[in-house]
Amino acid sequence: xxxxxxxxxxxxxxxxxxxxxxxxxxxxxxxxxxxxxxxxxxxxxxxxxxxxxxxxxxxxxxxxxxxxxxxxxxxxxxxxxxxxxxxxxxxxxxxxxxxxxxxxxxxxxxxxxxxxxxxxxxxxxxxxxxxxxxxxxxxx
Amino acid sequence: xxxxxxxxxxxxxxxxxxxxxxxxxxxxxxxxxxxxxxxxxxxxxxxxxxxxxxxxxxxxxxxxxxxxxxxxxxxxxxxxxxxxxxxxxxxxxxxxxxxxxxxxxxxxxxxxxxxxxxxxxxxxxxxxxxxxxxxxxxxxxxxxxxxxxxxxxxxxxxxxxxxxxxxxxxxxxxxxxxxxxxxxxxxxxxxxx
Numbered sequence: 001x002x003x004x005x006x007x008x009x010x011x012x013x014x015x016x017x018x019x020x021x022x023x024x025x026x027x028x029x030x031x032x033x034x035x036x037x038x039x040x041x042x043x044x045x046x047x048x049x050x051x052x053x054x055x056x057x058x059x060x061x062x063x064x065x066x067x068x069x070x071x072x073x074x075x076x077x078x079x080x081x082x083x084x085x086x087x088x089x090x091x092x093x094x095x096x097x098x099x100x101x102x103x104x105x106x107x108x109x110x111x112x113x114x115x116x117x118x119x120x121x122x123x124x125x126x127x128x129x130x131x132x133x134x135x136x137x138x139x140x
Numbered sequence: 141x142x143x144x145x146x147x148x149x150x151x152x153x154x155x156x157x158x159x160x161x162x163x164x165x166x167x168x169x170x171x172x173x174x175x176x177x178x179x180x181x182x183x184x185x186x187x188x189x190x191x192x193x194x195x196x197x198x199x200x201x202x203x204x205x206x207x208x209x210x211x212x213x214x215x216x217x218x219x220x221x222x223x224x225x226x227x228x229x230x231x232x233x234x235x236x237x238x239x240x241x242x243x244x245x246x247x248x249x250x251x252x253x254x255x256x257x258x259x260x261x262x263x264x265x266x267x268x269x270x271x272x273x274x275x276x277x278x279x280x281x282x283x284x285x286x287x288x289x290x291x292x293x294x295x296x297x298x299x300x301x302x303x304x305x306x307x308x309x310x311x312x313x314x315x316x317x318x319x320x321x322x323x324x325x326x327x328x329x330x331x332x333x
Binding site for chain 2: 007008010011012015038039042043045046049050052053054055056058059062063065066069070
């Protein structure tokens with residue numbers, strides 16, 4: 001095995017992801033090659049850092065700070081209740097009021113229109129009566 | 141209290157359910173953010189943003205995925221956005237420094253490093269080197285690798301978090317390891333620590 005080949009597979013050797021034959025080959029090479037052995041130690045130490053950095057100690061004030069941020073924005077607290085109950089109820093009320101108002105206005109407007117038509121027709125008749133052109137001509 | 145009860149409680153605005161959620165997942169969420177942003181204060185701020193988002197949008201949770209999957213997804217996305225914004229700001233800052241003749245931050249860091257009398261490789265130096273190598277990985281490789289290595293998540297859950305196939309996760313992690321090894325070898329060869 002060449003050093004270059006070993007360098008490609010060393011990380012997988014560390015993670016125990018190589019077949020047994022390949023592992024043995026690497027181990028034989030490491031016994032013979034000091035430079036590869038040094039690099040192996042270097043890589044191993046680097047990868048062990050991951051284990052040391054895992055699970056940092058949580059901050060004791062994390063939740064306190066988080067609660068404060070929620071309290072700073074009251075919409076966060078009210079949003080769920082508003083979204084679930086008040087908002088649909090509010091818009092439903094507006095819709096019902098709109099429909100009711102529309103119906104009331106419609107019925108009022110239609111009765112008003114009938115009244116207006118009848119009065120205008122009466123007015124026309126009255127106009128005809130108030131301006132008797134034929135009688136005016138006859139008078140002359 | 142199981143996941144569905146927890147979510148139901150949060151949806152109803154129950155403070156105790158939310159606290160249980162934070163207590164259960166705080167460490168995981170902070171760790172996920174920390175591995176990507178490498179700064180404890182930023183990671184905690186991001187983790188808080190994650191929980192605020194959960195609190196605000198709990199009503200949208202349909203229970204198709206695990207709660208932890210949802211949390212990890214928000215945490216990784218927020219952390220990556222944070223990195224992108226930081227890079228953008230860094231670009232404009234360096235432009236400003238170029239025009240105003242300001243001192244480069246990187247040179248300050250390297251100067252400080254030279255002042256150290258002890259030249260043995262410390263855990264801190266190893267950690268910095270590893271973080272730099274991880275940061276050089278393409279975004280998807282970085283996320284898949286960190287979720288697998290730091291959070292010890294199985295490939296299947298990583299696939300759900302990243303919304304990609306299982307085969308893609310395998311390939312991403314394989315390539316991430318190869319790239320990482322190449323970078324670390326370069327560093328070892330040049331004795332950069």
